[in-house]
Amino acid sequence: MIKKINIAQKFELFSDHWNPRIIAELNGQAVKLAKLKGEFDWHLHEHEDEMFIIFKGQLTMQLREGNIILNEGEVIIIPKGTEHRPVSVEEVLVLLFEPITALNTGNIMNERTRPRLEWI
Amino acid sequence: MIKKINIAQKFELFSDHWNPRIIAELNGQAVKLAKLKGEFDWHLHEHEDEMFIIFKGQLTMQLREGNIILNEGEVIIIPKGTEHRPVSVEEVLVLLFEPITALNTGNIMNERTRPRLEWI
Numbered sequence: 001m002i003k004k005i006n007i008a009q010k011f012e013l014f015s016d017h018w019n020p021r022i023i024a025e026l027n028g029q030a031v032k033l034a035k036l037k038g039e040f041d042w043h044l045h046e047h048e049d050e051m052f053i054i055f056k057g058q059l060t061m062q063l064r065e066g067n068i069i070l071n072e073g074e075v076i077i078i079p080k081g082t083e084h085r086p087v088s089v090e091e092v093l094v095l096l097f098e099p100i101t102a103l104n105t106g107n108i109m110n111e112r113t114r115p116r117l118e119w120i
Numbered sequence: 121m122i123k124k125i126n127i128a129q130k131f132e133l134f135s136d137h138w139n140p141r142i143i144a145e146l147n148g149q150a151v152k153l154a155k156l157k158g159e160f161d162w163h164l165h166e167h168e169d170e171m172f173i174i175f176k177g178q179l180t181m182q183l184r185e186g187n188i189i190l191n192e193g194e195v196i197i198i199p200k201g202t203e204h205r206p207v208s209v210e211e212v213l214v215l216l217f218e219p220i221t222a223l224n225t226g227n228i229m230n231e232r233t234r235p236r237l238e239w240i
Contacts, residue, residue, distance in 0.1 A: 002202070004188050005195040007173075026169035026197050027219055029149055049146035053127075068124050075125040077146050082122070097217065099147055 007033070007055060011093055013120045018104070018112050021120045025100055032096040032117065042085045043106035050078045050098040057092030061085075127153070127175060131213055133240045138224070138232050141240040145220055152216040152237065162205045163226035170198045170218040177212030181205075 010023050010033055020034040036059065052059065052075065059070045061078070062085040070076055078084045105113045130143050130153055140154040156179065172179065172195065179190045181198075182205040190196055198204045225233045 001185065002183060002188065002196065002198070004190055005197075007193045007195060024171065024195065024197055026171050026199075026217070027149060029147060029217075031171070031195070031217075051144065051146050051151070063122060065121065068122065070124055073127045075127060075144065075151070076122065077144055078122070079146075097146065097149075097151075 007095070010120055011035070011055070017091070019114055020096060020104055020117055022100075022117050023120060028100055029097060030100040030102070030117075032098070033120075034094050034096060035091055036086055036088050036094060037091040038088070040086045041105060041108060041110060041112065042083055043108050044083045045078070045080055045098070045102055045106040047080055048099045048102040049080050050096065050102065052076050052078070052086075053095040053097075055093040055095055057090055058088060059092045059094060060087045062087055127215070130240055131155070131175070137211070139234055140216060140224055140237055142220075142237050143240060148220055149217060150220040150222070150237075152218070153240075154214050154216060155211055156206055156208050156214060157211040158208070160206045161225060161228060161230060161232065162203055163228045164203045165198070165200055165218070165222055165226040167200055168219045168222040169200050170216065170222065172196050172198070172206070173215040173217070175213040175215055177210055178208060179212045179214060180207045182207055 017037045020032040022030050024031040054070045061068045137157045140152040144151040174190045181188045
């Protein structure tokens with residue numbers, strides 16, 4: 001039975017930051033939702049490109065080549081191997097697309113690393 | 121140089137229906153935009169799951185098991201091998217996410233088949 005997914009309703013199911021949830025999988029890629037606030041860690045994904053779509057709020061994506069400010073309805077793709085650091089003063093809601101195997105902190109492991117993501 | 125993509129601005133670049141444009145590629149998957157209006161053809165994608173995200177408007181996804189009505193901010197994944205037929209009375213703007221090789225009309229070929237999609 002195929003069911004639709006309502007993104008806004010899924011975002012209501014959790015409130016913690018930097019802890020992505022999986023809402024769908026297709027072709028080995030995961031669709032994840034995350035609430036971000038504050039400064040994350042510089043990291044890269046060695047084998048996976050990663051796409052961020054801003055659902056609500058504003059995100060600053062820090063790159064070594066400069067910062068990119070993303071607003072609602074804007075998209076950025078971080079190519080594999082590219083160091084990046086998401087930062088937001090206020091809470092921002094984002095959709096992530098990346099291989100289901102991608103780790104949130106990429107090449108680093110720390111207290112924010114989430115090896116197993118919850119499905120919602 | 122990494123650049124952001126504004127989805128609404130990309131939608132302003134074309135007006136024809138049933139002719140998806142590619143706005144991004146990652147991990148072998150394409151992100152496409154399409155404007156749909158009217159009734160498409162029943163088809164399936166043998167090897168590719170396909171995701172629709174409704175950006176604006178309302179889409180009815182006809183499936184052999186029943187119809188699903190999708191509004192803005194709602195998502196549906198059509199698993200590979202599943203017959204489907206998008207229908208909308210009014211124009212609807214959708215994001216598509218599927219392997220870059222996926223053909224818009226899947227297993228059928230007709231005047232709406234778009235073997236080469238334009239990048240915008």
